[in-house]
Amino acid sequence: MIALLLRDLRLSVRAGGGFGLGLAFFLIVTVLVPFGVGPETGLLSKIAPGVLWIGALLACLLSLDRIFALDWEDGSLDLLATAPLPMEGIVSIKALAHWITTGLPLVLAAPVLGVLLSLPEGGYLWVVISLALGTPALSVIGTFGAALTVGLKRGGLLMSLLVLPLYVPTLIFGAEVARRGADGLAVETPLLMLAGISFGAMAILPFASAAVLRINLR
Amino acid sequence: MDLTVRDLAVARGGVPVLEGLSFGLTPGRALVLRGPNGSGKTTLLRTIAGLQPAFEGEIAGAGERIAYAAHADGLKSMLSVAENLTFWAQAFGTADIAAALTGFNLEDLARRPAGTLSAGQKRRLGLARLMVTGRPVWVLDEPTVSLDAASVQLFAEAVRGHLAGGGSALMATHIDLGLAEADVFDVTPYKAEPRVSSADEVFL
Amino acid sequence: MSIWEYANPVKFIRTTDRLLPWLSAGAVLCLVFGLVWGFFFTPDDFRQGSTVKIIYLHVPSALMAINAWLMMLVASLIWIVRRHHVSALAARAAAPIGATMTIIALATGAIWGQPMWGTWWAWDPRLTSFLILFLFYLGYMALWSAIDDDDTAADLTSILCLVGSVFALLSRYAVNFWNQGLHQGASLSLDKEENVADVFWYPLLVCIGGFVLLFIALVFLRTQTEIRARRSRALLARERAV
Numbered sequence: 318m319i320a321l322l323l324r325d326l327r328l329s330v331r332a333g334g335g336f337g338l339g340l341a342f343f344l345i346v347t348v349l350v351p352f353g354v355g356p357e358t359g360l361l362s363k364i365a366p367g368v369l370w371i372g373a374l375l376a377c378l379l380s381l382d383r384i385f386a387l388d389w390e391d392g393s394l395d396l397l398a399t400a401p402l403p404m405e406g407i408v409s410i411k412a413l414a415h416w417i418t419t420g421l422p423l424v425l426a427a428p429v430l431g432v433l434l435s436l437p438e439g440g441y442l443w444v445v446i447s448l449a450l451g452t453p454a455l456s457v458i459g460t461f462g463a464a465l466t467v468g469l470k471r472g473g474l475l476m477s478l479l480v481l482p483l484y485v486p487t488l489i490f491g492a493e494v495a496r497r498g499a500d501g502l503a504v505e506t507p508l509l510m511l512a513g514i515s516f517g518a519m520a521i522l523p524f525a526s527a528a529v530l531r532i533n534l535r
Numbered sequence: 536m537d538l539t540v541r542d543l544a545v546a547r548g549g550v551p552v553l554e555g556l557s558f559g560l561t562p563g564r565a566l567v568l569r570g571p572n573g574s575g576k577t578t579l580l581r582t583i584a585g586l587q588p589a590f591e592g593e594i595a596g597a598g599e600r601i602a603y604a605a606h607a608d609g610l611k612s613m614l615s616v617a618e619n620l621t622f623w624a625q626a627f628g629t630a631d632i633a634a635a636l637t638g639f640n641l642e643d644l645a646r647r648p649a650g651t652l653s654a655g656q657k658r659r660l661g662l663a664r665l666m667v668t669g670r671p672v673w674v675l676d677e678p679t680v681s682l683d684a685a686s687v688q689l690f691a692e693a694v695r696g697h698l699a700g701g702g703s704a705l706m707a708t709h710i711d712l713g714l715a716e717a718d719v720f721d722v723t724p725y726k727a728e729p730r731v732s733s734a735d736e737v738f739l
Numbered sequence: 740m741s742i743w744e745y746a747n748p749v750k751f752i753r754t755t756d757r758l759l760p761w762l763s764a765g766a767v768l769c770l771v772f773g774l775v776w777g778f779f780f781t782p783d784d785f786r787q788g789s790t791v792k793i794i795y796l797h798v799p800s801a802l803m804a805i806n807a808w809l810m811m812l813v814a815s816l817i818w819i820v821r822r823h824h825v826s827a828l829a830a831r832a833a834a835p836i837g838a839t840m841t842i843i844a845l846a847t848g849a850i851w852g853q854p855m856w857g858t859w860w861a862w863d864p865r866l867t868s869f870l871i872l873f874l875f876y877l878g879y880m881a882l883w884s885a886i887d888d889d890d891t892a893a894d895l896t897s898i899l900c901l902v903g904s905v906f907a908l909l910s911r912y913a914v915n916f917w918n919q920g921l922h923q924g925a926s927l928s929l930d931k932e933e934n935v936a937d938v939f940w941y942p943l944l945v946c947i948g949g950f951v952l953l954f955i956a957l958v959f960l961r962t963q964t965e966i967r968a969r970r971s972r973a974l975l976a977r978e979r980a981v
Contacts, residue, residue, distance in 0.1 A: 320625030324614070331613040392607020396664075399584055399603045400626045461902065465882065465895055475885050479899065482874040486909040489917045507916070514909065525902050532894045535587050548888065550980065729980040734890045735973035737824055738748050738966065 318406055321397070325414035328387075335383055339376040339419040340426055346372040347430040358435045365434035366495030369444055372430070373423045374455060374488055378477060380419045381459040384411050385467045385530070394467075398534055404527035412453075412460040412523070420452030436499060443498020447511060451491035454515040457522050458483045464526040468533045487514055536596050537561050538583075538672050538703065543592035545575060545582045549732030551590050552578055553725045562671065565694060565704040565714055570722035576707040577605070577676050579722065583705065584674045590733070602627075602670035604678060608661030612650025616641055616660055619649050624667040635666035638693045639686075654681040662690055666697070673697060675706035687712070746823035748966045755959040762956040769949030777942035793851045795943060799950035801844035804872060807837025807954065811879075812904050815897035825962065827893035828969065830900065831883050832961035836954060838876035845869055864914045871910045875903050889969065 329336040350368050351361060388394040397407055427448050428441050436444065462480035466472035493507040537559050544554035552575035560566050568576050581587050583594055584603035610619050620632040636642050639659040644652065649660060658681050665673050673694070679687050691712040694704055698716050731739065745751050777795035814830035817823060848866060849859045860866065882899055886892035 320622055324611070324618075324622045327618070328611055328613055388609075390607075391609055391611070392605060393609035393611070395586055395605065395607070396603065396609040396623070397626065398586060399601060400623075400668075401599055401628060402626065465899060466885075469885055472885070475881055478874075478881050479878040482871055482878055482910075483903070483906045485871055486906060486913040489910075489913040493917060510913070510916070522902070525898055529895060529898055532891060532898075535891070549890065550976075731973055731977045731980060734824070735969075735976060738970040738973045739977065 318402060318410055321402070321407065321410045322414055325411065326417060329383075329414070329418040335380065336418050337422070339380045340422045342379055343372045343376040343423055343426060344430065346375060347433055350434070362435040362437050362499075365431060365436040366440055366444055366499050367492050368434060369427050369430060369436070370448070370451075370488060370492040370495060373420075373427065373448055373452065374484055376423055377419055377452065377455040377459060378480060378484075380415065381463045381476060381480065382466075382473050384415050384460055384463040386463075386472075389467050394530075394534065398531075404530055405523045408460055408464060408526040408530060409519075409523045412456045412519075412526075415460065416453050416456040420448075420456050424448040424452060439501050440495060440499030443504060444495045447491045447494035447498070447508070450494075450508070450511050450515050451487050454487045454511075454518045455484065457518045457526075458487070461522050461526045461529065464529040464533065467530065487511070487518075490514065536600070536671075538596040538600070538705070539594070540583070541593050541595075543579075543582070543594060544590040544727060545578045545587075546590040546733070547575065547578045549734045551727035551730065553722055554591070554727040556592070556722070556725050558720055560672070560703045560705055562701045562703050563698050563716060565698060565706065565717040567712075567717050567719045568705070568707040568722055569709070569719055570707075574722055574726065576722060580605070580674050580676045580705070580707060597672065600670055600672045601674050602665045602668040602672070603674045603676075604661055604665055605676040606680065608657055608664070610649045610657060610660060613648060615646050615648055616652070617645040619660060620663060620667055623664045627668040627670065629667055629669040632667050635663040638666055638696070639663040639689055655683055655686055658682055659686055659689070662693065666693065671702045673702065673704040673706070675704065675708070677708060678706055679708055679710045679712075743821070743823065746821070746825045748825055748970070751825050752963055752966060755963060759956060759959055762952050762959065766949050766952035766956055769945050769952060773942050773945030773949050777939070777946060781938050781942060790851055790854050791939070793847050794939070795946045797844060797847040797851060798943060799947045800840045800847065801869070802947060803950050803954050804837055804840040804844050804869065806951075807833050807840060808872065808875070808904070808907070810958070811837065811900055815900040818893055818897050819901075824893075824969075825966065827897065828965040829958060829962045830896070831893075832965050833958050834876055834880050834883070836957050836961070838873060838880065840950075840954075841869055841873045841876060845873070862918055864911075864918055867914045867918070868911050871914070872907060875907055879903065 347368065350364075354360060354364070385394065388397070398404065424445060427444050428436075431441055431444060459480055462476045462483070465479060466476040469475065490507045490511040494504050494511055497504045497507065539559045541557050543556040544551045545556075546552065556579070558566065568579070570576050578587075580603070582589050583597055584601050585598060586603070609623075614622070617632065617636070620635055624630055624632050636645055639662060641656075641659060641663060644656060649657065652660065658678075662678055665675075678690060682690060687710060691714060694712065694714060695716075697704060698714075745754060774795055778792050781792070783789045783791065811830040811833050814826045814833070817826040818830065845866070848869075852861065853859050879896060879899060882896050883892055886895060
C-alpha cells in the first residue's frame with residue numbers, strides 16, 4: 318500500500334506527471350475573476366472566500382481523470398487487481414495520492430491567492446482550515462467519479478457531470494466556513510458539518526469506488 | 536497444491552466462448568494452451584487469474600497464488616526499470632529484484648526509464664515482474680510477443696527455473712519453448728455451443 | 740405466487756399490457772377532472788388571486804419529481820440484490836420522467852413566483868434543491884447512455900443512484916442551512932394547523948392522484964419499450980450466434 322502511494326507520488330512529480338497543473342489552474346482562475354467582476358476591492362474581498370473555494374474545486378475536478386486513466390491504459394490496474402491488495406485499499410491510496418498532489422498544494426496556495434483577492438484578514442485562517450478539511454472529501458468523491466468512468470472514452474466531461482452534483486454539500490459548507498470566518502461570524506456549525514462530510518465520505522465511499530472499479534474491470 | 540479446473544465455462548461479454556474445460560496443473564509442470572485466434576484463450580486466462588467471474592464450473596488453487604501477465608505490461612514509462620520492478624515486488628510483499636534483473640538480462644538497463652526501452656526490452660521487463668511476485672502459478676498470455684530468439688531463450692530459462700523451484704505455469708503461446716515439462720492443451724474442441732448471453736436469455 | 744414473478748420480462752409485459760389502458764384512462768380522467776375543477780370551480784385566493792391555481796400542476800409534479808427518484812432508488816436496490824433485469828430497466832425508464840417532472844415543477848414555480856415574489860428565480864432552498872435534483876437526473880441518464888454493455892450500465896447506475904441519494908439528501912440540508920429562503924413551508928402536511936383550505940385541497944388531491952397514475956402508466960410504458968428494445972437486440976445477437 319505504501320509502495321503504491323510512493324509510486325503515485327513519484328509518478329506525479331516526474332516529467333509529464335501533471336504535478337502543479339492543478340495549482341497553476343487555481344492561480345489562473347483566481348487571476349481571471351477580477352477581470353470578470355472588476356477590480357473594486359470591496360467587492361473582491363466580499364467574494365474572495367467563495368472564489369477560492371470554487372477555484373480549488375475546479376482544480377481538483379480537472380485532475381481527477383488522472384487517478385485511474387493511466388493505470389487503466391497501461392494495464393497496471395489489472396495487475397494491481399491480482400496483487401494482494403484489497404480494492405478498497407487501492408482506491409483509498411489513489412484518493413490519498415490525489416489529495417497530496419492536488420488538494421494539499423491548493424490548501425497551501427490559497428492564502429497567497431487570498432492576497433490577490435484582498436481577502437479580509439480574519440479570513441485567511443478559516444480559508445485554509447476549511448480547504449484542509451474539505452479537499453480530502455473532494456478527492457474521495459472524485460475518486461468515485463473517476464472509478465465510474467474509468468473505461469470510457471471521452472469520459473472526462475461525463476465525469477464532471479457526475480461529480481459536480483456530488484460536490485454540492487462539500488462546497489456549501491466549506492465556502493460557508495470560509496465566508497463566516499472572513500466576516501468574523503461563528504463557524505462551528507458549518508465546520509462540524511464539513512468535517513462530518515469529509516470523514517463520512519472517507520469512511521464509506523471507498524467501498525462504493527471499489528465496487529464500481531471491480532465492475533469496470535470485469 | 537495443484538491448480539484444478541473442473542467443468543469450467545468462460546464467457547466474453549456474457550456469451551460463453553469455451554465450455555466443459557477440465558484440467559489440472561501440478562507443481563513443476565507447465566501447460567501450454569493452443570487454439571486459433573479468438574477461441575477464448577485470453578478469456579480463459581483472465582478468468583483463472585480472477586479478473587472476471589467464471590461462467591460455470593469451478594477453479595481451485597488459483598486466487599492469491601496467481602501471477603498474471605498479459606499484453607499490457609503495466610509499466611510506468613517515467614520510472615526506471617529497477618523502480619518498476621521494486622514497486623511490483625513491494626506490492627506483492629517481496630523485496631528481491633536482483634534475480635529477476637539477472638534472469639532477463641536487464642542489469643545494464645536497470646537505471647534507464649522504462650519509456651526509453653524497445654518493445655522487446657519492455658516485454659522482458661514485464662516478464663521479469665513475474666519473478667518478483669513470488670507467486671507459484673504463472674498465468675501468461677502470449678508471453679513471447681515482440682521477443683527475439685535470444686530473449687525467448689531467456690524466458691524459457693526463467694520458466695524452467697520457476698518450474699524447478701516447484702512453481703507451475705499456464706500459458707497461451709504459439710512458439711515452442713522446448714520445455715520438457717510442458718504439456719499441450721488444445722482448447723479448440725471445447726468451443727462453446729453458439730448461444731445468447733446469459734443476460735439476454737431472459738428476454739427471449 | 741411471489742411478486743418476483745413479475746420480474747420476468749414476458750410476464751411483466753403481459754400484466755402491464757392489461758393494466759395500461761386502465762391506468763392511462765384513470766390518469767386522464769383524474770387530471771381533466773381535477774384541473775378543470777381546480778381552475779374553474781374554486782374561488783381565487785384572497786391574497787394570491789388566480790395565480791394560486793398553478794398549485795394543481797406545481798405540487799403534484801414536485802411530489803412526483805422526488806417520488807420518481809425514490810422509485811429509482813428502490814429499483815436500483817432490487818437490481819443490486821436480486822438482479823432482476825426489469826427492475827434495472829424500470830429505473831432507467833423512470834429517470835427521464837422524473838427529470839421532466841422536475842422541470843415542470845421548476846417552470847410552474849417560476850411562473851408563479853414572477854407575480855408573487857417579483858422574480859422568476861431566487862436561490863431559495865427548495866428551488867435550489869430541485870435544481871440540484873435535476874442535475875442528479877442528468878448525470879444518471881448520461882451514465883446510462885454512455886455505457887454499451889447493458890448489465891455494466893445497470894450496475895454502475897445503481898451504485899450511482901445509491902451514492903447520489905445520500906448526497907442529494909445532504910445537499911438538501913446543506914442548502915437549507917445556506918439560505919433560509921422565501922418558500923412557504925409544506926402546505927400538505929396532515930398534522931399542521933395552517934393547511935390549504937378544503938376548497939383547494941380536494942381538487943389538489945385529485946390532481947396528485949392523476950399525476951401518480953400518469954407516472955405509473957409512463958413508467959410501465961417506457962419499461963415495456965426498454966424491454967422490447969432489449970429483446971430485439973437479443974434476437975439480433977442470437978441470429979448472429981447461431
